Amino acid sequence: MTRANKSKPGTPPAPTIPAIPKPDVPARLAALPSMPIGELKAEWRRLFGTEPPPYNRRFLESRLSYRIQELAYGGLKRETLERLEALGEQFDGRSITLRRIRHDQRPIAGTRLLREYQGVEHVVTVTRDGYDWQGRPYQSLSAIARAITGTRWNGWVFFGIRRAGA
Structure with missing residues (x-):
């Protein structure tokens, strides 16, 4: 959990973040996807009172959507x-x-990943705690790919879950 910040004497007070009227919520949510990134960041500053993180647009939109609803309807109880x-x-x-x-x-537990490598089909089962290959548990797909090939591989790329360079 995070601690509440107590301001020290002589420091400026934290910015007051206004509540959002409930009737305004749908329009504000609908406007987020069409806002330029600069406006999204300005909206972040208004609604959070902090500088926006250096994340992508999708993250900013989703977090701003939640914050708008949180300020209008209230957040989760402690x-x-x-x-x-x-x-x-x-x-x-x-x-x-x-x-x-x-x-x-991450693939859902129980999913079977298939990969043919040098004429041999390899089957990996996703478990709740990691992965299972040839009856042995592994923490990562990369460890399995290395055991199969003898060289370092990105496990997600090796099993075709993600394209190389993506």
């Missing part, structure tokens, strides 16, 4: 946030490797 944090730690076992993998990109 208890809900704590529960979500506990569930997340329970799910990933506090593993920084699993936490770094975006779960919308």
Whole structure:
């Protein structure tokens, strides 16, 4: 969890972020995709009171969409946030490797990945904790690709989940 920042004497107060009227929400959400990136960043400054992160447009739009709704309808309760944090730690076992993998990109547990290499078909099963190849557990597809080829490979590229250079 994050700590609340207490301002020190002599520092300027944090900017006040105005509430958004509920009737304005649909129009503001609809306007985000057509805004130039400069306007998105200015909107970020208005709604968050901080400089925007150096992420792509898609991230800015999705986070701004959430923030607009949060300011209009209210955010999650503190208890809900704590529960979500506990569930997340329970799910990933506090593993920084699993936490770094975006779960919308990672194949669903039970998925079978097939790759033919030098005339041999290799089958990898996605598990909840990683991957299984030839009855052995692996933490990454790259480790499996290296075991198969003997050279370093990006596992996502080797198994055709992502194109090289993408």
